[in-house]
Amino acid sequence: MSARAAWRLVTLAFAQVFRYTAGKADWSAYGLPTEGKSVTSDRAGNLARRDVPTCGLSDRADSIRQQLRKNGAKLCAVLNEQRVLLGQISAEQVESESDTSAEQIMTSGPITLRPNAKFQRLCEFFKAHRDEAVWVTTNDGELLGLLHRDDVERAEPKVDQPACCLH
Amino acid sequence: MAHRLHYRENQEDRVPDCSNIPKKVSIMIIEVDRNKVKVLVSQGARLVEVLPKAEYEEEHLPGVINIFLRHLDRKNTAQLDREQPVIVYCHDYQ
Numbered sequence: 223m224s225a226r227a228a229w230r231l232v233t234l235a236f237a238q239v240f241r242y243t244a245g246k247a248d249w250s251a252y253g254l255p256t257e258g259k260s261v262t263s264d265r266a267g268n269l270a271r272r273d274v275p276t277c278g279l280s281d282r283a284d285s286i287r288q289q290l291r292k293n294g295a296k297l298c299a300v301l302n303e304q305r306v307l308l309g310q311i312s313a314e315q316v317e318s319e320s321d322t323s324a325e326q327i328m329t330s331g332p333i334t335l336r337p338n339a340k341f342q343r344l345c346e347f348f349k350a351h352r353d354e355a356v357w358v359t360t361n362d363g364e365l366l367g368l369l370h371r372d373d374v375e376r377a378e379p380k381v382d383q384p385a386c387c388l389h
Numbered sequence: 390m391a392h393r394l395h396y397r398e399n400q401e402d403r404v405p406d407c408s409n410i411p412k413k414v415s416i417m418i419i420e421v422d423r424n425k426v427k428v429l430v431s432q433g434a435r436l437v438e439v440l441p442k443a444e445y446e447e448e449h450l451p452g453v454i455n456i457f458l459r460h461l462d463r464k465n466t467a468q469l470d471r472e473q474p475v476i477v478y479c480h481d482y483q
Contacts, residue, residue, distance in 0.1 A: 242478035
């Protein structure tokens with residue numbers, strides 16, 4: 223649709239016409255600001271916690287364990303230099319390890335949600351999965367935060383929809 | 390009027406001489422990503438969402454104007470400066 227619109231503007235004598243091909247689905251999937259009736263603060267990107275422990279592939283288990291304890295967290299995100307989520311490490315996974323690298327113990331390719339996922343989608347996700355939390359990333363896999371089941375349960379739906387009952 | 394391709398005689402690789410063919414004015418539509426959109430908007434480009442009004446009202450980028458594709462004509466685009474960059478978008482790769 224935007225291609226036809228762009229060419230129509232050319233016929234209307236516009237000198238510089240650009241086409242944002244990926245459109246608003248791409249924009250909101252990166253957690254960039256949008257406006258409108260359906261834009262509410264109960265989306266994944268808003269509810270996700272941003273201050274999550276992270277490490278690189280070569281980081282050692284003992285340092286990851288310390289970081290998890292310091293943050294009172296149960297999960298650590300394994301990122302590359304571009305902050306792309308490569309894997310996750312749980313507190314249990316590093317409990318008995320010391321000199322092992324993150325790459326050796328991480329669980330690769332954890333499930334992710336996009337920041338524009340709506341509240342009902344979050345409820346459906348946690349009903350269908352036993353996970354206590356899920357990573358929120360952009361379409362390119364860049365980490366934005368960690369969404370906790372508890373935070374979804376506590377959230378008040380902002381649009382006319384039922385509260386989230388996960389039990 | 391037919392236009393033939395002539396070859397320059399003194400060139401061994403026989404590159405065609407297209408000088409006798411009238412040149413068309415080339416108008417490019419440039420595809421941009423979200424980062425380029427941000428830059429262009431900061432430089433004064435206008436964003437136009439070409440989806441129907443109902444979809445626009447549900448969610449849209451900040452600071453855009455909505456002109457549905459079917460309503461893109463001289464009258465409805467009169468508010469836009471022809472010399473200013475314009476970025477159009479819809480939902481996704483439609």
